[in-house]
Amino acid sequence: MAEDEQTKQVKTLKQRVWEIIFEAETPAGKLFDIVLLCFIGMSVLAVMLETVAEFKNKYSSELLFVEWFFTIMFSAEYLLRLWCSRKPLRYATSFFGVVDLLSCLPTYITLFLAGTSGFAVVRVLRLLRMFRVLKMAHHVRGAHVIMQGLVRSRAKITVFFFAILMFAVIAGTVMYYIEGNVEGTSFTSIPMSIYYAIVSITTVGYGDVVVQTNLGIFVTTIMILTGYAVIAVPTGIVTTELMRGKDNESDHTTDACPSCGAHGH
Amino acid sequence: MAEDEQTKQVKTLKQRVWEIIFEAETPAGKLFDIVLLCFIGMSVLAVMLETVAEFKNKYSSELLFVEWFFTIMFSAEYLLRLWCSRKPLRYATSFFGVVDLLSCLPTYITLFLAGTSGFAVVRVLRLLRMFRVLKMAHHVRGAHVIMQGLVRSRAKITVFFFAILMFAVIAGTVMYYIEGNVEGTSFTSIPMSIYYAIVSITTVGYGDVVVQTNLGIFVTTIMILTGYAVIAVPTGIVTTELMRGKDNESDHTTDACPSCGAHGH
Amino acid sequence: MAEDEQTKQVKTLKQRVWEIIFEAETPAGKLFDIVLLCFIGMSVLAVMLETVAEFKNKYSSELLFVEWFFTIMFSAEYLLRLWCSRKPLRYATSFFGVVDLLSCLPTYITLFLAGTSGFAVVRVLRLLRMFRVLKMAHHVRGAHVIMQGLVRSRAKITVFFFAILMFAVIAGTVMYYIEGNVEGTSFTSIPMSIYYAIVSITTVGYGDVVVQTNLGIFVTTIMILTGYAVIAVPTGIVTTELMRGKDNESDHTTDACPSCGAHGH
Amino acid sequence: MAEDEQTKQVKTLKQRVWEIIFEAETPAGKLFDIVLLCFIGMSVLAVMLETVAEFKNKYSSELLFVEWFFTIMFSAEYLLRLWCSRKPLRYATSFFGVVDLLSCLPTYITLFLAGTSGFAVVRVLRLLRMFRVLKMAHHVRGAHVIMQGLVRSRAKITVFFFAILMFAVIAGTVMYYIEGNVEGTSFTSIPMSIYYAIVSITTVGYGDVVVQTNLGIFVTTIMILTGYAVIAVPTGIVTTELMRGKDNESDHTTDACPSCGAHGH
Known part of the structure; x- marks a missing residue:
C-alpha cells in the first residue's frame, strides 16, 4: 500500500x-x-x-x-x-x-x-x-511562421540558388580567362574566380580579390549590375508566398459569400 | 482686478x-x-x-x-x-x-x-x-507609420535577429576551427570569427578579416549564399505586415457589403 | 500669294x-x-x-x-x-x-x-x-511609372532617410568615442566616423576604415544587424505604394458591383 | 517482312x-x-x-x-x-x-x-x-516561373538599369573631378570613377578604390544613401508583377461571380 x-x-x-x-x-x-x-x-x-x-x-x-x-x-x-x-x-x-x-x-x-x-x-x-x-x-516563438514561409518557397529558392551558382560559375570562368595571366593576379584558379564572382554578385565585396585590367573592370561592372537585379526576384517570391499563406488563412476563418458561394472576396 | x-x-x-x-x-x-x-x-x-x-x-x-x-x-x-x-x-x-x-x-x-x-x-x-x-x-511627420510597421513586425524581426545570430555563431565557430591555426590568420578568436560571419552574412564585407585556406573559401561561399537567401524573408515579412495594416484600415472606413454583410471585399 | x-x-x-x-x-x-x-x-x-x-x-x-x-x-x-x-x-x-x-x-x-x-x-x-x-x-519609356512610385512614396522615403542619418550620427559618435583614441586609428574625426557608420549600415563596407578594439567590433556588429533590419522597411513601403497604385488603377477601369455598389472587389 | x-x-x-x-x-x-x-x-x-x-x-x-x-x-x-x-x-x-x-x-x-x-x-x-x-x-524545374516573372518585369528592369547607369555616370564624373587631382589617387580616369560609383551604389564596396578628400567622403555618403533608396524600387516592381501574375492565374481558374458577372473578386 x-x-x-x-x-x-x-x-x-x-x-x-x-x-x-x-x-x-x-x-x-x-x-x-x-x-x-x-x-x-x-x-x-x-x-x-x-x-x-x-x-x-x-x-x-x-x-x-x-x-x-x-x-x-x-x-x-x-x-x-x-x-x-x-x-x-x-x-x-x-x-x-x-x-x-x-x-x-x-x-x-x-x-x-x-x-x-x-x-x-x-x-x-x-x-x-x-x-x-x-x-x-x-x-523562440514565431520561428514557426518564418520556417513555414521558407519551406513553402523551397522550390523557388532552390531554383534561385542554382541560377546564382551557374551564373557565378560562368562569370568566374570568364574572369579567370581575363585576369588569370596578369602578373600578381589574385585570380589564381577557377575556384578562386568563382569565389570572386559570388562575393561580387551577392554584394559582399571583401576586396581581397580585385581586378587589375580594364576589361576585368568592365566585365565586373556588368556582372554586379546583373547580380543586383537578381536580388529583386527572390524577395518578390517569398513575399508572394507569405501573402498567399495569409490569404488562405483568412479564407478558412470567413464564411462563403451568400450571394455567390465563393470564398475569399 | x-x-x-x-x-x-x-x-x-x-x-x-x-x-x-x-x-x-x-x-x-x-x-x-x-x-x-x-x-x-x-x-x-x-x-x-x-x-x-x-x-x-x-x-x-x-x-x-x-x-x-x-x-x-x-x-x-x-x-x-x-x-x-x-x-x-x-x-x-x-x-x-x-x-x-x-x-x-x-x-x-x-x-x-x-x-x-x-x-x-x-x-x-x-x-x-x-x-x-x-x-x-x-x-519628422510620417515616422509614425513606419514605426507602427516596425512595431507590428516586432515579433518576427526578433525571430529573424535570433536566427541570424545563431547562424553567425555556428558559422563563426566552424570558420575559427578551419582558419584559426593558419599562420598569420585574422581569425584569432571566436568573437573575431563571429564578427567575420556577421559581416559576411549581411553582405557588408569590409575585407579586414579574410580567409586564406581553400576550405575556408568554400565554407564562406556557402555561408554567403545562405545569408543572401535570408534577406528575402524579413523583407517579405514587413511587407506583409504593412499590407495587413492597409487592409484593416480600408476595412474600417468602408461599409459592409449589403448583399453578404461581410467586410473587406 | x-x-x-x-x-x-x-x-x-x-x-x-x-x-x-x-x-x-x-x-x-x-x-x-x-x-x-x-x-x-x-x-x-x-x-x-x-x-x-x-x-x-x-x-x-x-x-x-x-x-x-x-x-x-x-x-x-x-x-x-x-x-x-x-x-x-x-x-x-x-x-x-x-x-x-x-x-x-x-x-x-x-x-x-x-x-x-x-x-x-x-x-x-x-x-x-x-x-x-x-x-x-x-x-526612356516606363521611367514614368517608376518615378510615380518614387514620388508617391516620397514622404516615407524622406522619413527613412532621416532615420538612417540620425542613426548614423549617433552610431558614428559612439564609434568615435570608442575608437578615436586608439593609436593608428582611422576614426580621426566625427565626420569620418559617420562615414564609417553609413558605409556599414548600408552594407557597402569598403574596409578603408575598420575597427581595432574589441568593444568597437561588438558595437559594429550590433550596428550592422540593426541597419540590416532597416532594409526591410523601405522595401515594404514602396511595394505597398506601388500596389495601392495598381489597385486604384484597376478600380477606375471596372464598373461598380451591381449587387452592392462598391468598387474594387 | x-x-x-x-x-x-x-x-x-x-x-x-x-x-x-x-x-x-x-x-x-x-x-x-x-x-x-x-x-x-x-x-x-x-x-x-x-x-x-x-x-x-x-x-x-x-x-x-x-x-x-x-x-x-x-x-x-x-x-x-x-x-x-x-x-x-x-x-x-x-x-x-x-x-x-x-x-x-x-x-x-x-x-x-x-x-x-x-x-x-x-x-x-x-x-x-x-x-x-x-x-x-x-x-531545373520551377525556373520557368521565375523566368516569366523576370520577362514580365523586363521593361521596368531596363528602366531601372538605365537609371542606375546614368546615376553612376554622373556620380563617377563628379567623383573624378573631386578626387582625380589628389596625389596617389585611385580615380585615374572616368571609367575607373564610374566603376567606383557602381561598386558603391550597389553596396558591393570592394575597397580597392577609396576616397581621400573630405569632399569626396561627403559626396560618397550622399551617393550611397541615394543608391540605397533605389534598391527599394526594383524589389517592389518585381513583387507587383509576380502578384499581378498570381491574380490573373486565380482569375482563370475561378468562375465569374454569379451576382455581378465580374471576375477576380
Whole structure:
C-alpha cells in the first residue's frame, strides 16, 4: 500500500517535472525557460571568451569553474528530460535530444582524454560546446511562421540558388580567362574566380580579390549590375508566398459569400 | 482686478507660447519648428567640425561662440517648454524632455569642470551634445507609420535577429576551427570569427578579416549564399505586415457589403 | 500669294521637323530617336576615354574630331528644337533645354579660352560634357511609372532617410568615442566616423576604415544587424505604394458591383 | 517482312531512347537525368580543379582520364540525342544543342592541336568546357516561373538599369573631378570613377578604390544613401508583377461571380 502510494507520488513528481521542463505556460515552466536561456547564453559566452588569449590568461580558473558548473547543469537537465519523457528513446534520438547530449558530453570526454589524446580532438570537442546555442532554437516563438514561409518557397529558392551558382560559375570562368595571366593576379584558379564572382554578385565585396585590367573592370561592372537585379526576384517570391499563406488563412476563418458561394472576396 | 487681469494675460501668453512651441499648425508654430530644425542641424554640424583637427585650429574662437549661442538658445527653449507645459514634471521625465535637457547641460558642466576634471569626462560631455540630433525626431511627420510597421513586425524581426545570430555563431565557430591555426590568420578568436560571419552574412564585407585556406573559401561561399537567401524573408515579412495594416484600415472606413454583410471585399 | 504659300510651306516644314524631333510614333521620329541615342552614347564614351591616359596619347586627333562632330550635331539639334518649338523660351528654360544647351556649349567655350584661361575651368567644362548622358532620360519609356512610385512614396522615403542619418550620427559618435583614441586609428574625426557608420549600415563596407578594439567590433556588429533590419522597411513601403497604385488603377477601369455598389472587389 | 520488323524494332528502340533522354516522367528517364546531372557536376569540378596548381601536379593522370571519360559520355549523349530527335537539325541549332556540342568538342580539338597551336587557343578551349554547367539549366524545374516573372518585369528592369547607369555616370564624373587631382589617387580616369560609383551604389564596396578628400567622403555618403533608396524600387516592381501574375492565374481558374458577372473578386 505504501509502495503503491510512493509509485503514485513518483508519477506525480514526474508529471510536475515534465510540466516544468517541457511546457512554458505555468509560472514554474516560464521561470525554467528563462533560467535555461540565461545559462545557455552565459555558457556560450564563456566558450567564446576562452579563445580570446588575453582573457584566457587572466581568468583561466574562473573559466574552468564556469565550464564545469554549466556542464553539470546541462547534464542534470538532460537526465531530467530523459527521465520524465514519456518516450525517452524518441527524445534521445530527436534533434534537440542530440543537441542536449552534445551540450554536456564534450567536457567529460576532454577530462578523460586530458594527457593522452592529441590536440586536434580536444579542439573539436571544445568548439562543439558552441553548438549549445542551438538549444535556444527550442524557445523562440514565431520561428514557426518564418520556417513555414521558407519551406513553402523551397522550390523557388532552390531554383534561385542554382541560377546564382551557374551564373557565378560562368562569370568566374570568364574572369579567370581575363585576369588569370596578369602578373600578381589574385585570380589564381577557377575556384578562386568563382569565389570572386559570388562575393561580387551577392554584394559582399571583401576586396581581397580585385581586378587589375580594364576589361576585368568592365566585365565586373556588368556582372554586379546583373547580380543586383537578381536580388529583386527572390524577395518578390517569398513575399508572394507569405501573402498567399495569409490569404488562405483568412479564407478558412470567413464564411462563403451568400450571394455567390465563393470564398475569399 | 489688475492682478487678475495680469494672471489672465500671463495665462494667455502661456497659451500662446504653448501653441508656438508644441503645435505646428499655426504660422508662428511652423516658423518656430523650422528655425529650431536649422539650429539643431547647425549645432550638430559645429560639434562634428570641432573634432576635425585642421578646422578646429583655424576657427577655434568661432566654434566656441557658436557653441554658447546654441546652448543658450536650447536652454531658453527648454525653460519655455517647462514653463508653458501643463504637466512640467511629465515633460521633464519624458524621452524628449531628457533629450532637451542633455542638449544644453553638457556645455555648462564642461565650464565648471574646465581645469579640474580629467579629459575622459569632458570628452563624453562634448560628444553627448551630438545627441541633439535626436531632438529632430520630434519634427519628422510620417515616422509614425513606419514605426507602427516596425512595431507590428516586432515579433518576427526578433525571430529573424535570433536566427541570424545563431547562424553567425555556428558559422563563426566552424570558420575559427578551419582558419584559426593558419599562420598569420585574422581569425584569432571566436568573437573575431563571429564578427567575420556577421559581416559576411549581411553582405557588408569590409575585407579586414579574410580567409586564406581553400576550405575556408568554400565554407564562406556557402555561408554567403545562405545569408543572401535570408534577406528575402524579413523583407517579405514587413511587407506583409504593412499590407495587413492597409487592409484593416480600408476595412474600417468602408461599409459592409449589403448583399453578404461581410467586410473587406 | 507666293509669299503666303512660302510661309505655309515653312509652317508645314516646321510641323514635320517638330514631329520628327519631339514625337516618337512616326518611323522618322523613331529613327531620329535611335540615332540620337547612339550619338549620345558614343559622345559620352569619347569623353570617358579621353581621361584614360594611354588611350588619349594614342588616339588624340581622332578624339578631337569625334568631339567636334558630336558638338556640331548636338548644336544643330538644339537649334532645330528651338526653331520648331511652339514656345521656344519655355523649352530653353526647361530642364532638358538646359541639358541640351550644356551638351554643346562647353566645347565652344574651351575653344575661346584655349591659351588664356586656367586649367581648372577647362577641366570643369570638359567634364560637363559627360552630363550629355542626361539627354538619354528623355527617351526612356516606363521611367514614368517608376518615378510615380518614387514620388508617391516620397514622404516615407524622406522619413527613412532621416532615420538612417540620425542613426548614423549617433552610431558614428559612439564609434568615435570608442575608437578615436586608439593609436593608428582611422576614426580621426566625427565626420569620418559617420562615414564609417553609413558605409556599414548600408552594407557597402569598403574596409578603408575598420575597427581595432574589441568593444568597437561588438558595437559594429550590433550596428550592422540593426541597419540590416532597416532594409526591410523601405522595401515594404514602396511595394505597398506601388500596389495601392495598381489597385486604384484597376478600380477606375471596372464598373461598380451591381449587387452592392462598391468598387474594387 | 523480316526487314520491316527490324525497322519497326529500330523505331520502337528510337522511341524508347527518346523517352529516356527527353522525358523525365518514367523511372528510366528520371535515372538518366540524375546520372547526367552528376556527370555534369563532376566534369565541371574536374575542369575547376585542373586550374588549381597543387592539385594538377598531384593528380595529373587522373584528371586526364576523368576528362576523356566525361567527353566520351557527353559525345554519346549528343549523338543519341541527334539520332532519336524527330527534328535533328532543329535540335542541333537550338541553344541546348549547341551547349551539348560544346561540352565534348573542345577536348577533341585540343587533341588535334596538341603540339602545333598556340597556348591561347588551347586555353580558351579548356575553359569552354566549364560551360557544361549550362546543360544543367535543362533539368531545373520551377525556373520557368521565375523566368516569366523576370520577362514580365523586363521593361521596368531596363528602366531601372538605365537609371542606375546614368546615376553612376554622373556620380563617377563628379567623383573624378573631386578626387582625380589628389596625389596617389585611385580615380585615374572616368571609367575607373564610374566603376567606383557602381561598386558603391550597389553596396558591393570592394575597397580597392577609396576616397581621400573630405569632399569626396561627403559626396560618397550622399551617393550611397541615394543608391540605397533605389534598391527599394526594383524589389517592389518585381513583387507587383509576380502578384499581378498570381491574380490573373486565380482569375482563370475561378468562375465569374454569379451576382455581378465580374471576375477576380
